[in-house]
Amino acid sequence: MDWLQWQAGCFFQGGTGDEVRSHANLNMNIIMLIKTVIMTAILALLVLIGLNNNTPVDFSLPPLLSSVVKQPAAIMYFAFFAVGLLTGAILSIRIRKAQRQA
Secondary structure, three states: OHHHHHHHHHHOOOOOOHHHHHHHHHHHHHHHHHHHHHHHHHHHHHHHHHHHOOOEEEEOOOOOOOOOEEEEHHHHHHHHHHHHHHHHHHHOOOOOOOOOOO
16 A cells, blocks of 8 residues: 555645646637737738739649639739638648547
8 A cells, every 4th residue: 555655656746736737728828819819910911911902913823724813912812821721720630549448
C-alpha cells in the first residue's frame, strides 16, 4: 500500500487540477478571440476591396480553363479568399482515431 501512495505522489503534485484547466480555458478563449478579430478584419478588407474594385479583370489559367474568364476584380478576390479559406479549413481538420476500450 505504501508503494502505491509513493508512486501516485511522484506523478501528481496534489490539488484538484482546476488551476491547470482554468489556465488552459483562458488560453483557448484568448486564442479564439484573436482568431475572431483577425477573421473580422479580413472580411472587412474583403468588403472594402469589393466596393472599390468594380472594373473587369481577365483571368486565364490554361491548364484548367480553355477560355479567359472576365469578372470584376472584387469577385476574383472573393474567389481566391474562399479557396484559401477552404484549403486552410481542410488542412486544419484533425482526424482522431477511436479509442479502444479494454
